[in-house]
Amino acid sequence: MRQPLSAINDFVVKFANVNGSGSASANGLFARSILRMGIPIAARNIFPSNIQGLPTWYEVRISGEGHMGRRGGVDMMVAMNPQTWDRDVAEIDAGGYLFYDSTKPMPASKFRDDITVIGVPLTELCNAAYTGARERQLFKNIIYLGALSALLSIDPAVIEQLLTEQYKGKEKLAKSNQDAFHLGRNWALTNLPPIGLKLEKSDKVGNRIYIEGNAAAGLGAVYGGATVCAWYPITPSTSLAEGFEKYAKKFRTNADGTKNYAIVQAEDELASIGIVIGAGWNGARAFTATSGPGISLMQEFVGLSYFAEVPAVIFDVQRAGPSTGMPTRTQQSDVLSAAYASHGDTKHLVLFPEDPRECFEFGASAFDIADRFQSTVFVLLDLDIGMNDWLCEPFEWDDSKRMDRGKVMTAEMLDEAREFGRYLDVDGDGVPFRTYPGTHPNKGAFFTRGTSRDRFAKYSESGAVYVDNMERLLRKFETAKQYVPHPVEKKAARTTPYGVIYYGSSSAAMQEALAALQEDGIHLDAMRVRAFPFHDDISRFIAEHDTVFIVEQNRDAQLRTLVMNECNTDPAKLVPVLHFDGTPITARFIREAIGRKAQSVEVVPLRKAAP
Amino acid sequence: MSYLKPALKHPGLPKNALGFTRRDYEGSISTLCAGCGHDSISAAIIQAVWELGIEPHRVAKVSGIGCSSKTPDYFLSSSHGFNSVHGRMPSVLTGANLANRDLIYLGVSGDGDSASIGIGQFAHLMRRGVNMSYIVENNGVYGLTKGQFSATSDKGSKAKKGAVNKDEAIDLVAMALQLGATYVGRSFSGDKAQLVPLIKGALAHQGVALIDCISPCVAFNNHEGSTKSYDYVREHNESVNKLDVILGRAPITTQYAPGEVTEVTQHDGSVLRLRKLDEGYDPTDRVAAMNYLAQHKALGEIVTGLLFVDPDASDLHAGLGTVATPLNQLGDDILVPGAAALEKLNAALR
Numbered sequence: 013m014r015q016p017l018s019a020i021n022d023f024v025v026k027f028a029n030v031n032g033s034g035s036a037s038a039n040g041l042f043a044r045s046i047l048r049m050g051i052p053i054a055a056r057n058i059f060p061s062n063i064q065g066l067p068t069w070y071e072v073r074i075s076g077e078g079h080m081g082r083r084g085g086v087d088m089m090v091a092m093n094p095q096t097w098d099r100d101v102a103e104i105d106a107g108g109y110l111f112y113d114s115t116k117p118m119p120a121s122k123f124r125d126d127i128t129v130i131g132v133p134l135t136e137l138c139n140a141a142y143t144g145a146r147e148r149q150l151f152k153n154i155i156y157l158g159a160l161s162a163l164l165s166i167d168p169a170v171i172e173q174l175l176t177e178q179y180k181g182k183e184k185l186a187k188s189n190q191d192a193f194h195l196g197r198n199w200a201l202t203n204l205p206p207i208g209l210k211l212e213k214s215d216k217v218g219n220r221i222y223i224e225g226n227a228a229a230g231l232g233a234v235y236g237g238a239t240v241c242a243w244y245p246i247t248p249s250t251s252l253a254e255g256f257e258k259y260a261k262k263f264r265t266n267a268d269g270t271k272n273y274a275i276v277q278a279e280d281e282l283a284s285i286g287i288v289i290g291a292g293w294n295g296a297r298a299f300t301a302t303s304g305p306g307i308s309l310m311q312e313f314v315g316l317s318y319f320a321e322v323p324a325v326i327f328d329v330q331r332a333g334p335s336t337g338m339p340t341r342t343q344q345s346d347v348l349s350a351a352y353a354s355h356g357d358t359k360h361l362v363l364f365p366e367d368p369r370e371c372f373e374f375g376a377s378a379f380d381i382a383d384r385f386q387s388t389v390f391v392l393l394d395l396d397i398g399m400n401d402w403l404c405e406p407f408e409w410d411d412s413k414r415m416d417r418g419k420v421m422t423a424e425m426l427d428e429a430r431e432f433g434r435y436l437d438v439d440g441d442g443v444p445f446r447t448y449p450g451t452h453p454n455k456g457a458f459f460t461r462g463t464s465r466d467r468f469a470k471y472s473e474s475g476a477v478y479v480d481n482m483e484r485l486l487r488k489f490e491t492a493k494q495y496v497p498h499p500v501e502k503k504a505a506r507t508t509p510y511g512v513i514y515y516g517s518s519s520a521a522m523q524e525a526l527a528a529l530q531e532d533g534i535h536l537d538a539m540r541v542r543a544f545p546f547h548d549d550i551s552r553f554i555a556e557h558d559t560v561f562i563v564e565q566n567r568d569a570q571l572r573t574l575v576m577n578e579c580n581t582d583p584a585k586l587v588p589v590l591h592f593d594g595t596p597i598t599a600r601f602i603r604e605a606i607g608r609k610a611q612s613v614e615v616v617p618l619r620k621a622a623p
Numbered sequence: 624m625s626y627l628k629p630a631l632k633h634p635g636l637p638k639n640a641l642g643f644t645r646r647d648y649e650g651s652i653s654t655l656c657a658g659c660g661h662d663s664i665s666a667a668i669i670q671a672v673w674e675l676g677i678e679p680h681r682v683a684k685v686s687g688i689g690c691s692s693k694t695p696d697y698f699l700s701s702s703h704g705f706n707s708v709h710g711r712m713p714s715v716l717t718g719a720n721l722a723n724r725d726l727i728y729l730g731v732s733g734d735g736d737s738a739s740i741g742i743g744q745f746a747h748l749m750r751r752g753v754n755m756s757y758i759v760e761n762n763g764v765y766g767l768t769k770g771q772f773s774a775t776s777d778k779g780s781k782a783k784k785g786a787v788n789k790d791e792a793i794d795l796v797a798m799a800l801q802l803g804a805t806y807v808g809r810s811f812s813g814d815k816a817q818l819v820p821l822i823k824g825a826l827a828h829q830g831v832a833l834i835d836c837i838s839p840c841v842a843f844n845n846h847e848g849s850t851k852s853y854d855y856v857r858e859h860n861e862s863v864n865k866l867d868v869i870l871g872r873a874p875i876t877t878q879y880a881p882g883e884v885t886e887v888t889q890h891d892g893s894v895l896r897l898r899k900l901d902e903g904y905d906p907t908d909r910v911a912a913m914n915y916l917a918q919h920k921a922l923g924e925i926v927t928g929l930l931f932v933d934p935d936a937s938d939l940h941a942g943l944g945t946v947a948t949p950l951n952q953l954g955d956d957i958l959v960p961g962a963a964a965l966e967k968l969n970a971a972l973r
Contacts, residue, residue: 221972231968237958239950240721242714263960270946272957274721276939279747283714286707286744290718293705294683294726295951298718316708406969409962414955448951449683449703449719450726457680459696461706471696
């Protein structure tokens with residue numbers, strides 16, 4: 013028997029449950045109670061595309077150090093699902109703990125001898141105390157929460173308080189839940205010896221907030237001044253539109269009940285983006301929320317937005333593709349289909365938020381960018397950021413900030429007899445002026461079309477006119493480089509030939525892996541890409557290193573392809589590190605992958621950066 | 624290609640209430656074939672908007688793709704226009720309407736654009752009751768791609784090269800009635816006297832108005848054996864009523880026999896005065912309209928006129944409860960909740 017694991021405020025607990033059994037509420041209480049004790053956590057749902065009956069997992073990483081990515085591995089498994097017993101038991105790290113319902117005896121072959129087994133007769137306790145079937149099912153979850161609180165030293169007062177808050181106005185329910193909690197807790201205190209995993213009150217949470225990225229992005233859209241939302245339900249993006257609705261209702265309802273926003277649940281994704289483009293053309297800030305399959309359906313309209321120069325914002329909460337893929341699993345696999353969406357020569361603005369805080373920030377600024385560049389802006393979330401609650405820095409807002417509506421010619425400007433050409437590059441930045449419909453009785457009207465036209469929006473099939481316009485669109489894209497969020501660079505402690513590029517939800521695991529790799533003697537300069545088009549810093553960063561790892565959550569190294577294509581770099585320098593099994597990337601995975609590859613790359617002296 | 628028309632105007636041209644001549648409502652020169660029904664519809668639109676005295680820039684024209692969808696370039700050059708994506712005019716127009724409820728929305732589409740590729744968006748726009756006039760320039764054929772049958776081609780109709788259509792036709796009027804459209808008419812591009820008032824009534828209507836306008840394609844669907852040719856439509860046209868649209872309350876000056884005239888007052892105050900051509904046809908009875916259409920279709924007749932109107936129509940904005948101010952005119956003060964509200968929210972997320 014291996015020495016049981018011993019850790020304070022630094023371990024991983026995973027719950028294996030059956031979908032629809034009411035476990036989410038108890039598991040959420042578990043996570044929140046630890047947060048309330050001042051200990052940072054990172055919790056992730058791994059759930060099926062199903063409402064009831066299939067296996068579902070909830071993984072809580074407790075990290076006193078504040079690591080928000082997945083670590084990898086499991087120190088304690090709360091195995092509540094017989095369907096997945098074998099794989100759940102197998103997943104526990106050596107020396108770890110298995111918590112299970114011991115009401116029914118299990119054959120010895122179902123256990124491992126290198127882990128500590130903790131049996132609690134949950135069903136027996138539950139059946140003795142409750143009679144109704146649903147009651148038994150729901151309270152069983154609260155009973156295991158009680159037993160875990162005893163084992164891990166969770167402050168019972170915190171859970172009592174959380175239950176009181178949760179059932180505010182339903183005191184009877186709060187009381188019965190608290191009773192069930194103590195039933196489990198007391199049983200464990202009486203019958204179980206202490207274990208090596210412990211929680212101790214801390215002050216590491218600070219003023220951070222705990223929220224999912226989809227809700228944060230929906231809130232960002234409210235702050236960004238979006239007034240029109242058109243969407244079609246699709247996992248994992250649905251809660252983004254719902255988040256917008258919730259916050260818009262709260263902040264944008266007038267005293268007479270009328271609304272300063274409009275939400276249309278469209279008949280499909282084509283109609284969703286069509287509505288967004290119609291609204292954008294007419295001067296409202298509009299967005300849709302979708303996932304990969306929706307992006308595929310929207311391609312034609314996105315090309316229209318690019319060519320006719322109509323602002324639009326698309327939140328893409330990425331999931332595992334292709335086709336229907338794994339609808340409830342995470343990936344970063346829409347990078348190319350967003351960046352190069354639609355037929356013909358097109359490129360689009362893409363933002364990569366790393367956590368809910370940036371989902372809020374980019375969720376608001378995407379509308380400024382879309383208006384400024386009169387084009388589609390993709391905000392690429394993924395299921396991991398979008399649907400999981402993350403502990404992140406609080407949202408911030410500067411009240412002096414105003415919406416940037418971009419280059420819009422008003423009736424007054426037209427009356428000043430300024431020359432108006434819808435596609436005229438007056439400032440040399442590739443960005444033309446537009447007018448909203450209905451602006452002026454006899455000036456500034458133009459005909460918007462997806463076909464080629466001249467600088468004054470007159471239909472033209474002339475090759476020279478077409479090329480002139482396409483080149484201006486490139487200039488506009490070049491201008492955007494400075495305007496979109498710049499990459500964030502973090503230098504290694506010492507000079508190194510290695511660099512790493514990463515983005516989006518890989519960020520948390522990457523931060524942790526960087527520290528661990530440094531302990532392993534592998535130093536890396538790191539660059540987090542936050543937007544496309546790529547800022548020139550990215551080319552410079554690549555030029556400064558002999559080997560640049562690009563960490564992504566997809567099979568085909570999509571960002572690497574985009575970098576190769578746009579930065580015109582030697583592909584041999586760019587080493588892909590790819591995680592694409594649908595679970596969020598872990599620090600252990602990155603550490604191991606880069607550690608292995610860094611050793612296999614022959615280290616050559618750092619070349620002097622090209623002048 | 625677009626050509627500029629000479630800006631010269633005859634000083635004696637008649638003016639509307641706003642002092643505009645019809646020329647002020649024209650657009651670029653049409654690039655459609657000589658004799659195309661669509662050009663007659665464009666002329667009817669110009670006439671209708673001029674007669675109604677609408678400021679041309681208060682109209683937004685949206686279309687899809689195809690011959691019909693090119694036409695918004697050929698009228699109302701002072702209006703913004705949007706020639707969007709094939710079959711997707713309804714969604715683009717819905718979004719535009721959401722952004723600014725104060726403009727007058729005119730959607731122009733064709734039978735391919737609305738009954739084939741765009742049938743889904745057509746249906747859902749009707750369901751939602753977007754406040755707009757939806758004109759289908761229906762020629763039963765794909766013109767720009769040279770003569771394929773469209774989804775409104777009648778079963779048994781003959782193509783120019785002799786092929787016979789084996790598929791059932793989609794009747795957009797019947798669909799619109801079923802889907803809750805609140806102003807439904809059918810007309811013929813060759814009957815301007817009927818079409819102009821129908822368009823005027825639609826523009827004044829405060830809900831979704833559909834006009835299915837049969838518009839012969841002189842290049843590919845105007846031959847013997849076609850059911851969308853000028854000759855065929857003239858022979859089979861069964862008009863149920865004759866419409867006059869009256870703005871404000873003008874007294875009836877012509878003498879009508881009792882029961883000959885029905886008046887419907889719309890929400891905006893416009894009065895639709897209908898002279899009945901078919902005794903007993905009640906244009907405010909949706910179910911009766913659907914039955915009438917089905918019965919007369921069986922007789923091989925093309926029923927035209929104002930087939931249904933709901934004077935108490937409501938629209939998408941009413942359903943959503945949006946504010947009266949156009950959404951595109953709301954500023955930071957109304958839209959952005961600010962830092963203090965955000966701090967409160969942060970506190971609730973701890």
